[in-house]
Amino acid sequence: MTAAAAVRVPVGAGAGTDPYEVLIGHRLPAALGPMLGTARRVAVLHPGAVAGTARAVRSELAAQGYEVTLLQVPDAERAKTAEAAAHCWRALGRAGFTRGDAIVGVGGGATTDLAGFVAATWLRGVRWIAVPTTLLAMVDAAVGGKTGINTAEGKNLVGAFHPPAGVICDLAALDSLPADDYAGGLAEVIKAGFIADPAILDLVEADPQAARTPAGPHTAQLIERAVRVKAEVVSEDLREAGRREFLNYGHTLGHAVERNERYRWRHGEAVSVGMVFAAELGRRTGRLDDATADRHRTVLQSVGLPVTYRGDQWPRLLDTMRIDKKTRGDLLRFIVLDGLAEPAVLAGPGPDLLRAAYTEGVAAAPTGGPAGAVNAAGAVTASGRKAAT
Ligand SMILES: NC(=O)c1ccc[n+]([C@@H]2O[C@H](COP(=O)([O-])OP(=O)(O)OC[C@H]3O[C@@H](n4cnc5c(N)ncnc54)[C@H](O)[C@@H]3O)[C@@H](O)[C@H]2O)c1
Ligand SMILES: O=C(O)C(=O)C[C@@H](O)[C@H](O)[C@H](O)COP(=O)(O)O
Ligand SMILES: [Zn+2]
Numbered sequence: 001m002t003a004a005a006a007v008r009v010p011v012g013a014g015a016g017t018d019p020y021e022v023l024i025g026h027r028l029p030a031a032l033g034p035m036l037g038t039a040r041r042v043a044v045l046h047p048g049a050v051a052g053t054a055r056a057v058r059s060e061l062a063a064q065g066y067e068v069t070l071l072q073v074p075d076a077e078r079a080k081t082a083e084a085a086a087h088c089w090r091a092l093g094r095a096g097f098t099r100g101d102a103i104v105g106v107g108g109g110a111t112t113d114l115a116g117f118v119a120a121t122w123l124r125g126v127r128w129i130a131v132p133t134t135l136l137a138m139v140d141a142a143v144g145g146k147t148g149i150n151t152a153e154g155k156n157l158v159g160a161f162h163p164p165a166g167v168i169c170d171l172a173a174l175d176s177l178p179a180d181d182y183a184g185g186l187a188e189v190i191k192a193g194f195i196a197d198p199a200i201l202d203l204v205e206a207d208p209q210a211a212r213t214p215a216g217p218h219t220a221q222l223i224e225r226a227v228r229v230k231a232e233v234v235s236e237d238l239r240e241a242g243r244r245e246f247l248n249y250g251h252t253l254g255h256a257v258e259r260n261e262r263y264r265w266r267h268g269e270a271v272s273v274g275m276v277f278a279a280e281l282g283r284r285t286g287r288l289d290d291a292t293a294d295r296h297r298t299v300l301q302s303v304g305l306p307v308t309y310r311g312d313q314w315p316r317l318l319d320t321m322r323i324d325k326k327t328r329g330d331l332l333r334f335i336v337l338d339g340l341a342e343p344a345v346l347a348g349p350g351p352d353l354l355r356a357a358y359t360e361g362v363a364a365a366p367t368g369g370p371a372g373a374v375n376a377a378g379a380v381t382a383s384g385r386k387a388a389t
Contacts, residue, residue, distance in 0.1 A: 003031035007220075009227050011143060011163070012235030022143055022167040022227050024220065029060040032104065035129050035166035039102035041067045043092060045115040046106040047075045050133045053173060054106045057131065069095050073107075077263035077388035079114045080149040082158070088118040102127040102165075108134035108181070109141030109267065113156070116147030120162030130164045133173035135185025135214075136268055139192070139226035142167045144234035144247075150263075150388075154323050155255040161239050169223065174214035183212060184268025186303045187250075189222050191275060192229040194296070195249050195335075195343045200225050201299055208302035245326055246343035249335040250275030253362075256320035257309055263388035265306075272305035273362055280361030281346060282336040284353060292340050311363030314355060 006025030013019045023031055036042065042061055046054035051072065058068045071091050073079045092103075103126060105115025112130045119128030130142035148159020174182065186204070193200030203211070203218045203225075210216035230247065237244040254274030258265055279296040282288030297307045309317075326333040326345075332354075336346045 002026075003028050006031070007224055009224070009231050010235075011167075011231045017145070017163045017238065018165070020164060020166050022169065022231060024138070024169045024171065024224055024227065026170060026172055028168045028170045029057055031166070031168055032057065032061060032129060032131070033064045033066075035168075036061075036066070036102050037127055037165065038100060039066070039127060041069070041095065041097060041101040042104055043069045043071050043088075043095070043097065043101070044104045044106055045071045045073050045088060045111060045118065047073055047079065047108075047111055049075060050107050050173070053131070053133060057104060057106055073111060073114060076108065076110050076385070077150065077258075078386075079107075079110045080156075080388075082149060082151070084114060085118055085121070085149055088114070089122060092118070092122050097122065097126070099123050099126055102129065104129045104131060105142075106131040106133060107137070108132070109137040112137050112142045113147055113159075114149065116145065116162055116164065117149055117159055120147050120160035125162060127165050128162070130167045132167065132169055134177055135174060135182050135223070136188050137185075138169040138174075139185060139223055140188040140230055140247075142169075143227060143230045144244075145238060146240075150259075154259050154320055156325075157323070163234075163238065169227075171214065171220065171223070174219070177214070179212065180304075181266065182214065183304045184266035186211060187268030187272045187275070187300065187305055189226045190299055190303075191247075191249050191271065192226040193299075194275065194337060194340065195246050196229040196233075196341050197225050198340050201295070204303065205299055208299075212303050240325075245333075245345065246335055248326060249337075249343060250278050252321050252324045252326065252332075252334050253277045253317060253358075255324065256317040259320050260313055260316055261387075264385050266385070269306050272300045273307060273309045276300065276307045277357060277362045278334060278336055280357040281334055281349060281353070282338070283361075284357055285336065285346060285349070287336055287338045287344070287346075289339070292337065307362070308364035309362055310366045311359060312366045314358050314363070317358070318351075318354065 006023040009022040103119040105112040132142040145163030254271035257270040279293040283293040
């Protein structure tokens with residue numbers, strides 16, 4: 001499949017921004033050129049894990065006459081720091097990058113978040129293109145122009161809305177993705193199912209084992225459906241003045257878990273637990289029926305995602321949630337469901353409700369493992385990885 005045969009999902013213009021396309025297919029690097037506009041110099045940011053893909057992008061662009069700088073950035077969440085951004089700014093300064101030049105982010109969501117942030121801040125904004133290489137980045141992070149880095153106080157606390165000029169999802173990249181990272185991406189796919197497109201849930205539930213691998217029969221359809229959900233929402237509300245908050249389903253608690261675990265948990269793993277918590281909040285406020293609430297745990301577990309977290313951590317998690325971007329003053333706000341595909345805002349739930357939803361919906365006994373998640377059967381499920389802070 002070439003760029004001509006790729007699925008193209010349009011993303012509309014926000015205030016003052018241009019529309020762009022998400023391409024989904026195979027053998028797509030040649031599609032980069034037309035997205036680069038008049039740029040002559042291109043910086044390709046990438047982690048070591050996809051150095052080969054970054055080199056392929058460099059060869060393609062060099063053949064098209066661009067002057068290409070490869071810039072390796074730290075892996076995973078360790079890329080989303082002020083230090084990593086400063087390292088990129090230094091490299092751009094030394095290479096003489098002007099407002100006419102461009103940045104390409106090749107990697108997972110952490111890399112595309114950093115690349116977009118560097119593009120948003122360098123000279124107050126230069127063109128950038130996302131080449132996502134994880135499932136999560138294809139269906140969510142690379143689309144929509146939320147860019148940013150973490151601080152010690154929490155996740156994504158510094159950033160900018162800066163949409164890319166295009167997104168290239170080359171499905172071949174998924175073949176080398178570790179299984180746990182692929183499963184992490186399924187959390188955002190399933191999120192899109194609960195908030196907007198229940199056919200996604202049906203496809204996953206039809207064969208959860210197949211859904212866990214890029215070789216599954218529905219991979220391309222799941223990706224396209226999730227991208228369309230995201231594209232539709234951000235086209236209408238780039239700056240999260242309203243409906244875009246629905247994309248944050250499961251993230252209020254999820255981000256707190258990520259920080260609490262010093263980013264040893266994958267984003268998708270933490271969001272999985274966060275969605276179970278949000279479903280429990282929906283159930284306890286009389287908005288969500290039992291079957292749909294229970295469906296969260298079942299479908300997430302069926303693809304190997306964690307659905308519980310340490311009960312003893314509640315005070316710390318609550319504290320971190322106070323600085324969530326949906327909070328207004330002292331008012332905590334959560335995305336919940338009024339029904340399947342009917343997201344809504346729950347503003348100011350009381351402390352007893354929050355604690356009960358956590359204790360009875362999510363909490364498990366503390367464990368000594370690096371990640372600390374236990375599933376219903378008592379097995380550690382979130383695979384630990386190196387702490388980012
Ligand atoms: N901006 C947004 O709208 C948005 C949306 C969702 C998530 N995010 C962010 O995305 C990040 C999570 O993204 P992620 O799950 O892609 O994690 P990630 O970027 O950390 O990538 C996961 C791991 O896979 C490796 N990797 C990437 N592509 C690979 C490939 N093709 N083969 C082998 N290894 C590969 C990476 O080096 C990393 O170790 C979080 O920081 C999250 O906050 C942002
Ligand atoms: O695009 C959005 O909007 C989202 O909320 C998508 C989320 O999956 C994503 O993790 C996002 O980065 C969270 O944003 P934040 O504003 O809560 O930091
Ligand atoms: Zn997310």
